Amino acid sequence: MGHSDTVLVARENGVLRVTLNRPEKLNSFNEEMHLALCAAFRRAHDEPEVRAVLLTGAGRGFSAGQDLGDRDPRKGGPAPDLGHTLETFYNPTLRLIRALEKPVICAVNGVAAGAGANIALTCDIVLAAESARFIQAFSRIGLIPDAGGSWSLTRILGEPRAKALALTAEPLDAATAAAWGLIWKAVPDAELMGEAEALAARLAAGPTIGLGLTKRLIQAAGTQSFDAQLDLERDCQREAGRTADYSEGVTAFLEKRTPEFRGQ
Ligand code: T3D
Numbered sequence: 001m002g003h004s005d006t007v008l009v010a011r012e013n014g015v016l017r018v019t020l021n022r023p024e025k026l027n028s029f030n031e032e033m034h035l036a037l038c039a040a041f042r043r044a045h046d047e048p049e050v051r052a053v054l055l056t057g058a059g060r061g062f063s064a065g066q067d068l069g070d071r072d073p074r075k076g077g078p079a080p081d082l083g084h085t086l087e088t089f090y091n092p093t094l095r096l097i098r099a100l101e102k103p104v105i106c107a108v109n110g111v112a113a114g115a116g117a118n119i120a121l122t123c124d125i126v127l128a129a130e131s132a133r134f135i136q137a138f139s140r141i142g143l144i145p146d147a148g149g150s151w152s153l154t155r156i157l158g159e160p161r162a163k164a165l166a167l168t169a170e171p172l173d174a175a176t177a178a179a180w181g182l183i184w185k186a187v188p189d190a191e192l193m194g195e196a197e198a199l200a201a202r203l204a205a206g207p208t209i210g211l212g213l214t215k216r217l218i219q220a221a222g223t224q225s226f227d228a229q230l231d232l233e234r235d236c237q238r239e240a241g242r243t244a245d246y247s248e249g250v251t252a253f254l255e256k257r258t259p260e261f262r263g264q
Helices: 031-046 082-099 115-122 137-141 149-157 159-168 174-179 189-204 208-221 226-240 244-254
Strands: 007-012 015-020 052-057 061-063 104-108 111-113 125-129 133-135 185-187
Touching: 007 031, 015 031, 015 189, 031 052, 031 082, 052 061, 052 189, 061 115, 082 115, 104 189, 111 115, 115 125, 115 133, 115 149, 125 174, 125 189, 133 174, 137 159, 149 159, 174 185, 185 189, 208 226, 208 244
Parallel strands: 015 052, 052 104, 061 111, 104 125, 111 133, 125 185
Antiparallel strands: 007 015
């Protein structure tokens, strides 16, 4: 996949900034944007210089999910196989976000609907502008919550709130999303990008291998027994303890100075 303006990608000081960029369509997903987003996360995986990702949207929305203009039944032709489109376009990107052993911060700058909401919820740390809304819009058009939504909502909120949000498609404001633990923080609109950038920069200057292992452990905890998790902690700590960043962290502590982590 070559360059695409539908997703802007820029690397600065270890942060790969990824901006969904179809503002006139509220950053809803067409095929080109899907491929470009997937390519951005592959780049985040492949480039050692990338030590954190910051995902956001251009314009007044974060993302309105699937571009429904591309699903217009009035255009005729056979009905699309939506299972196939999920497997081809959404799921590879979602799997990459979870598997990427680097922090992924999401700055939800405005409305996040359908798969747009659930891509945000797949990221590691989600900040949202106070004016942002999360909408499980699927039931309005006869669909089910996809892009990991049925999983994230239920894991994070439990069945009562997950069902109510998914069945009613009522908007959830950012402050309530934060109070329910669905996201990390709601931030005044004017402060969102500054705060998200500062967080991304801080994490990009962190002990990348240790942070990646931490992500792996926390994601594994939901399906592991306590015993199995202790085993995994042992293995991950062994790996973390062999990094140059661990050595630097302890040395800096003993020398009473700020550590300079290199992500190694
Ligand atoms: O198909 C598959 O592969 C399966 C996967 C499905 C995943 C999904 O995400 S299904 C769910 C799809 N998304 C939706 O159903 C949400 C549709 N959008 C909305 O409900 C509303 O736009 C919002 C609640 C998100 C925001 O409302 P509002 O009033 O702030 O904005 P608006 O006026 O509705 O939208 C602004 C423009 O963006 C407008 O275009 P216009 O009239 O100015 O030319 C609108 O048509 C366009 N837009 C918004 N969402 C979409 C869209 N265009 C195409 N597809 C969209 N999803």
